[in-house]
Amino acid sequence: MNEALADWDEFFATLPLLRGTDFDWMSYKPQEPAKYWNYVRKAGKDAFAMIVLVYYLVSNGADGSTEFEEKLEVIEFAIEHTRGMYERCNPPRLSAEAPGVLRHAQVERTTHTVDKQGGDGVRQANAKRGSDSRHLSWIGCSTFSEATELAAPLPLQQSEQYVTDDASFRTSMFKTRQEMKNNLYNQLTSEISLDHRRLVETILNSAEDSELSERERKYLELLSLRGVTLSSARSLLPDRWVVDGVINPFGSLISVLAARTIVILNSFFAQKLSKYGYEGVSRWSRKEIATAGGFVPGSALKLVMPISEPIERTERNKGMHWTLGVIDCKERRVEYWNSLNAVGDASAFFKVAFNYCNEHD
């Protein structure tokens, strides 16, 4: 094993979460949302580091050097772990027993035919089903407002009610979140070796690239390989806001490494879609979507869009919070994940998502 690889082997050893997990997902109890959410964060951070590493190894092995075989083993190991991490991070669906850690407003799509003599037939059919969730038709409706109208007679947003009704839960969650926010950086960095931590901090805190040593420069190169610039990477420091320059490069990396059926779209997708409609984004990630089975109801495709809230910008609100929207073709479901209960942009996302579904041929 050559020197460079030994260096990275050392790096592997500094990521305790990747060597095994102490969290038993099968016995996860909804009563411990803090623990669960915390774990997702930690796992996410390590997966992040792992992804960088995998990419480094792959791109460096491509030169045909003799160590490629050795690297390949490491890569396979890394991909296995990253994928496992991703699957474990996929949170269980919220139920009445698990009030909203994340607000999981859910809309089910049903593929019924619209009654030509008036919408009532459909409404009654929906009402008869006696379901709690909102049923919106994807195929039957031509516009979002039509779909909303269909859903109107049904009890709305049950999952939101869990959140807003339970004041004590909300207070405790808020407290927990504050604590987590304060401790997050220390928690994360204490689990990485001091050396690694120092390296990252030096890079992020340096004003000029020329201040960096050889090793630090190598590290920085890792980041820039996928288009994460130094200024974007600095947004990961405590008390800074994360910019799209970090979200998007790693989004596309995860799309490549995770199952092929998941396409992580650019964070500007929702914004562009809401302003220009389907036309505006018809060419975005076209290849990836086609590879994943195409945007067809029932196909395995899961479209994931990171969203900087709010989708529709105003002079006053230029965006302040990262959320996640999902269009799941297999489950025929649209999901919106938001770690802040109070902010209500779910309807804006649903509007955008349904426009995409309806205008897509």
Place this chain on the structure above:
Amino acid sequence: MADELENAPTQENELPVEPKAEDANTPINIKVVSSTGEEVFFKIKRNTKLSKLQLAYAQKIGKDVGTIRFLYDGERIQEDDTPQSLDMEENDAIDVMVEQVGGRR
């Protein structure tokens, strides 16, 4: 016979090569569309780095190039990309978006 064999391949090769040779230095018109819908047109050579266009645009609208994002077909344009490397066609649009941020909570 010998002549025929020699001629056949050259004729076949010439056909696809011709348009490419024309492309290399021909300028291409590119539309830059801001998030508010304003359009600015640029004429650049196919092998010129798009980072030049980005700088020119940022200067024109008076913003730091680091605070805006240039996207082609939903992909952020990288430092070394050219119209040729991205397979851009005449009158293709580049989207300009304002940097997005979010608190870590």
